Amino acid sequence: MATLQEIFSISSAGINAGRNTASIAAFNIVNAQTPGFARRVSNLQTGATIGMGVIAGPAQAIRNTILARTLMGGQSRLGFHDAQLSALQVAEPALNDLDNSGINKALTDLRSALDILSATPAGTAERQGLIGAAKSLALTFATTSRQLTDAARAATDEARDVVGDINEAAKNVATLNARIRTNVSGEGDLVGLIDQRDQILTEMSNNLDIQVVSQKDGSVLVFAAGGRPLVTGTGASSFEVGPAGTPGSFEIGVTLTKPGGAKLDPLAPLGGRLGGLIEANNGVLGSQAARLDEIAFSFVSGFNTQHQSGTTPNGQPGGTFFEPISTVAGAARSIVVSAAIVADPSLIAGAGATPSGSTDNANFLALADLPNQVGVMADGSSIVGAYDAMVFNLAININNSETGSAIETASVLQIQTLIDSESAVNTADEEAKLVQARAAFDAASTVTTTVTNMLDTLLSMVG
């Protein structure tokens, strides 16, 4: 039989347990809007001795690890598509000819100028018109190249920012790991620390595809692509964005420095926003800029060769129409109409190799046909065909990113809804719990009084 002291000890334990349970309901309500907050439930346990009342253990958070991991995967894919889309959309205006200012328009204008000249091969004004169209084309190539390079640079800069965020998050996770380790058997706000770490990991997964492995001591290991360790216990690695591929290319890569200082090779594919930005830079923007240089180089070489095969009105063989370009790299920004031709438009060679008279326009017609001529590019395609393929490639990539983003947004939303249904706080539920508890306590007091009165009557009968 319990002693009086024990009875009061049971009551005290019960009161504490009750206060804890009520506090948890209130705590859930207060934190209903806290990002990453997982609903708490009370954890009432039997005391050290059976029959000595209940004690309140540490509150437990309602979490679904599988859904949390699935959410991280979805966040990573969403981050990848969103970042790629935003990076590619920066470049979209550069290759969009709808505003009548792109390379296709400039090539059409050049062809129109050549067509006009072919009708009046000796016309001075028409020759000036051709020079103007050629200059405009050169400027358009340079502008487009600059826009593509700027977009690639913006993607690189953003990748650096994202890496900064990832490094900061990795440090925070490592710090929280340390605090959680020391709190596992203590009285601190362990659940709150885990909430905080989960929130950081979820945000980090938007920036990078990560794998999280839980440890027995409460800490987590975080791995990036290829099993590269990002967080190991209380140590955090750091990422760094740097040039990759051949020198002078647009490609960027990410190296990892482990907590001990050892550097690991560039990683790929990384997933998340970082992966999306690198993919946009290396796979689309950088290669588009390089391809534009190839197109410019082939066009200038082809145009000069064709021009040199013609004859000027003075019966001289044609010279180079554009200043010759020696290397492919940077060709799109190096197109310049020959200074000699600008100074003396009569040096434009419109007639064929063997002129048939002053109206011979054979070379003008050949030059006009050059952009559409298959085989001008090193890979056998035409200038217009290669450029159209570039535009198409960008459009396809943007479309894929948009589709991917829409799918992943829906998927993440669905997972989040599932998580919320388990972990989020329903304030109405929690308040109802409190009100229900209050009503039950009031009722218990009232009924107890009734039963006591009945008991008095009964015992008066016993005597």
Added chain:
Amino acid sequence: MATAPLPALCLALDDEVALMRELVDACQREQAHVMAFEARELTACIGEKLALSKRLEAQEVLCRRLMGDAALELGVTPGADLTVTSLALRMPEPARAELLERATCLRSLGGALRELQAMTTLLSSRGADVVRACLEGLSGSPMAGGAFADTYTAHGRKRQDPITKRDLLTNV
């Protein structure tokens, strides 16, 4: 066939004892639910207690009637002061012992029930205070009576200050 008053009284008192035992059991469970803050189970227990106390009241009326019959058989006029004990003392053995045993049992169960009830009342009123304080902490204002509800420290002492939203954020 009419039953002899004494055996019938003994049977009725046995039923009364059984009901009292059930009530004590319900009260113990009620106290456990109060301590564990289990509102739904507590509500069910309260309903059970109410039903049992009604049955006990009915049983008490039956017992009093049978006690009157037994008194008349002994040639005693039943009055307001008639009790099981006083009746037993007028009975010869072994009837006296049988009645006294039941009376002792009922007194003992009644004492246990009183203690349980007192503790439950205290715990319930403190539980209600805690809930009220939490709701006030959330709303930031007293719910009724113009003063914040009393709450208690982990050692059972009354807290000097009301529970605030900040407490709710840090105490869990």
